[in-house]
Amino acid sequence: xxxxxxxxxxxxxxxxxxxxxxxxxSDSVExxxxxxxxxxxxxxxxxxxxxxxxQIRQVFFFDTPGLxxxxxxxxxxxxxxxxxxxxxxxxxxxxxxxxxPEELRRSAGFRVEVDALPGGFxxxxxxKGAPKTGDVRRVVAGELPLRKLFSKEQRAYFAxxxxxxxxxxxxxxxxxxxxxxxxxxxxxLERRLVAEVWMYPDGSRILELSTRCTTTDAFQVAAQTRGYxxxxxxxxxxxxxxxxxxxxxxxxxxxxxxx
Numbered sequence: 001x002x003x004x005x006x007x008x009x010x011x012x013x014x015x016x017x018x019x020x021x022x023x024x025x026s027d028s029v030e031x032x033x034x035x036x037x038x039x040x041x042x043x044x045x046x047x048x049x050x051x052x053x054x055q056i057r058q059v060f061f062f063d064t065p066g067l068x069x070x071x072x073x074x075x076x077x078x079x080x081x082x083x084x085x086x087x088x089x090x091x092x093x094x095x096x097x098x099x100x101p102e103e104l105r106r107s108a109g110f111r112v113e114v115d116a117l118p119g120g121f122x123x124x125x126x127x128k129g130a131p132k133t134g135d136v137r138r139v140v141a142g143e144l145p146l147r148k149l150f151s152k153e154q155r156a157y158f159a160x161x162x163x164x165x166x167x168x169x170x171x172x173x174x175x176x177x178x179x180x181x182x183x184x185x186x187x188x189l190e191r192r193l194v195a196e197v198w199m200y201p202d203g204s205r206i207l208e209l210s211t212r213c214t215t216t217d218a219f220q221v222a223a224q225t226r227g228y229x230x231x232x233x234x235x236x237x238x239x240x241x242x243x244x245x246x247x248x249x250x251x252x253x254x255x256x257x258x259x
Contacts, residue, residue: 019121022114023114023215023218024215025096025097026097026114026123026215027111027113028111028113028213029114029212029214029215029218030113030114030213031212031213031222032208033117033229034117034207034209034238034240035208035209035235035238040205040207043232043235046233047195049182049195051197054181055082055083055180055182056081056082057082057179058079058175058176059077059176059178059179059198059247060078060136060173060175061077061174062077062146062172062174063076063172063174064170064171064172065172065255068162068166069163072162072163073092073161074090074158074162075089075090075093076091076171077091078136078149079136080136085130085133086133087131088131088150089126089129089154090158091124091126092124092125092126093125094122095112096123097123097125100112104125104127107153109129109151109153109154110126110127111125112124112125113212118237118240127154129149129150129151135148136149146169147167150168155168174248175251177199177200179197180197182194182195188228189225189228191224191225192211193209193211194210198243198246200246202250204246206241208243209229209234
């Protein structure tokens with residue numbers, strides 16, 4: 001840990017010890033902040049963000065109607081990304097880095113990362129894949145089985161952690177969600193930030209600001225980023241929402257109402 005680093009405020013000594021232990025075994029840290037809806041337009045204006053520079057994404061989650069995967073800490077997702085193609089992930093959270101198999105840690109598609117936001121943190125292990133172009137649309141249309149979006153390695157990772165009896169082809173589509181993602185580098189901060197607007201079918205939105213850093217720089221980067229956002233009038237005390245949680249709850253509720 002850098003000598004100039006300052007531990008985050010609001011964490012107990014026990015939480016700080018846990019956080020430091022998780023970071024030691026992780027590949028990176030992603031610092032996140034969600035901005036409450038009433039403050040999103042003013043935040044976008046204050047940071048000088050131009051929506052026309054954003055990349056369009058379409059996100060799909062997959063789970064059982066009862067969210068059995070979510071309850072087991074498993075996330076299955078696929079994305080279509082403007083100008084980049086498609087990707088898929090199988091994510092497990094929380095994880096303890098020291099307990100993960102060495103073979104998995106050596107995989108080129110596997111990343112262990114700590115997500116830290118005001119008041120909390122979680123460590124996840126994500127295995128990423130690259131489906132063939134067009135396969136996400138074909139799966140959503142029912143023309144391909146869901147398992148075709150995932151590599152053999154991803155399917156094995158899923159089988160090792162999914163609830164007993166639940167297979168990839170048992171899952172339902174939860175989505176899509178349209179996302180605008182914009183990367184920008186404020187001159188006074190000299191590091192890349194990311195703004196994502198997730199737009200849900202009911203008209204609600206989540207605006208998330210984030211930056212990824214090394215585990216050794218996490219506290220220092222957190223302090224610098226927090227200072228930059230505060231100087232620009234960004235609300236740092238609002239209730240935090242997670243994009244995945246809101247998506248899962250919205251679409252499973254929609255499924256229930258349709259029955």
